[in-house]
Amino acid sequence: MSFDTIEEMPKKDKIAIEQAKELLKEHTLCEFCLGSLLATLSGDAPWELGRNMLELLSKEKGVVGENAIKGLSGECSVCKGLVPSVLPELINKALVSLSKLELDSFKSGTKLPADIVEREDELRARHGMWTAESLKVVINKYADEIIASKTGLDVKSDKPDVLVSFDFIRKEVEVIPASVYVFGRYRKLKRGLYQTRWVPEAEGTIESYIGDIMKAAFEAEDYKLHAAGREDFDVRMLGRGRPFVMELIKPRKRRVNLEELERKINSKLEGVVQVSDLKKASKKTVILIKESSSLMRKIYLAKVTVEGKISLESLKKLEKELSNRLIRQKTPTRVLHRRADLLREKMVYKVSTKPISESSFEMTIECDGGLYIKELIDGDGGRTKPSVSEILGEKAFCSELDVIDIIVPDELMREVEVHG
Numbered sequence: 001m002s003f004d005t006i007e008e009m010p011k012k013d014k015i016a017i018e019q020a021k022e023l024l025k026e027h028t029l030c031e032f033c034l035g036s037l038l039a040t041l042s043g044d045a046p047w048e049l050g051r052n053m054l055e056l057l058s059k060e061k062g063v064v065g066e067n068a069i070k071g072l073s074g075e076c077s078v079c080k081g082l083v084p085s086v087l088p089e090l091i092n093k094a095l096v097s098l099s100k101l102e103l104d105s106f107k108s109g110t111k112l113p114a115d116i117v118e119r120e121d122e123l124r125a126r127h128g129m130w131t132a133e134s135l136k137v138v139i140n141k142y143a144d145e146i147i148a149s150k151t152g153l154d155v156k157s158d159k160p161d162v163l164v165s166f167d168f169i170r171k172e173v174e175v176i177p178a179s180v181y182v183f184g185r186y187r188k189l190k191r192g193l194y195q196t197r198w199v200p201e202a203e204g205t206i207e208s209y210i211g212d213i214m215k216a217a218f219e220a221e222d223y224k225l226h227a228a229g230r231e232d233f234d235v236r237m238l239g240r241g242r243p244f245v246m247e248l249i250k251p252r253k254r255r256v257n258l259e260e261l262e263r264k265i266n267s268k269l270e271g272v273v274q275v276s277d278l279k280k281a282s283k284k285t286v287i288l289i290k291e292s293s294s295l296m297r298k299i300y301l302a303k304v305t306v307e308g309k310i311s312l313e314s315l316k317k318l319e320k321e322l323s324n325r326l327i328r329q330k331t332p333t334r335v336l337h338r339r340a341d342l343l344r345e346k347m348v349y350k351v352s353t354k355p356i357s358e359s360s361f362e363m364t365i366e367c368d369g370g371l372y373i374k375e376l377i378d379g380d381g382g383r384t385k386p387s388v389s390e391i392l393g394e395k396a397f398c399s400e401l402d403v404i405d406i407i408v409p410d411e412l413m414r415e416v417e418v419h420g
């Protein structure tokens, strides 16, 4: 809207000007604060409405005209001049930071000092300003519009690539890239490797091996591995591998070629860790991967050593008695110091065996996720029932263990495909 005189205006705008006059009789207001109080009276952006009103009323005689002139120069009894003096500079800073990032979308957010919000509320209540929009929202819209027009980026309220956070308390702006999530499956080809970095003495872990390479590719600040369960330090993860999501925290790059990244990881980590199936994922994938981990069936290959001798008949008996059998397992003694003492009921679906020597054999076990295999074999002093030791009537223990497959539920794969 731009009119030179009040007489030329349509009715709605005349209401706006009357309201503006009322306000300026008592207060000095900047274009943002005045505009936000009158926001819904015009189809124009609130700050444009505010500026137009101030320009028109600056021609008036008396206190209204004086206050309008002060408002145009940035004086304001609500924000104390903070918004018009600081906002343009913060937007310029944000533009510089954004130019260093790879992104398609953003959204602005604003933190205002409590006293500004209080004065805004008070003024709104005192003058019955039903036409107001909050100053915070107006600032966000203004910043969104300027940044979008200068960069060509999309403004996206739902999961933007980057949050531009204006802090009027510290007079700072922070540009915060949202995490990037990459789904994949890893195979651990070497024993003696922890999964995550929480073990302080662990030098190389699955998380750090894969994470360091991904961090460099995405120019991220940090990373976090979210995996569907974990295997022990001395257990290999073979077959198609264990599903995981790597979260890249505050990445500067978002458009990394995942096929190339996969090749790079696999050539650098040859013989140690390999990844496959890398795809873009989401935060929801992380939740699903955690929730569905215990629902994923696992197939293990164990090398079992027995104190006595084994016979083919005893192995046949073992296969028969353990297949399609419900196992009642109390939390293993070896993890009791960090896990609650619970009773788990897990199914073993299928067991097959192959003798290696008089006192050792190979055993393939298909079972529910979350069943502890070492204890299924040795019995953990009666805490796992039944067990290989119990059925054979001989002390048995697991001398080597590999996970050879993890069967992933369709729901998880569908979620991954959506973002692929």
Ligand SMILES: [Zn+2]
Pocket: 029, 030, 031, 032, 033, 034, 075, 076, 077, 078, 079, 080, 081, 082, 083, 084
């Ligand atoms: Zn103001």
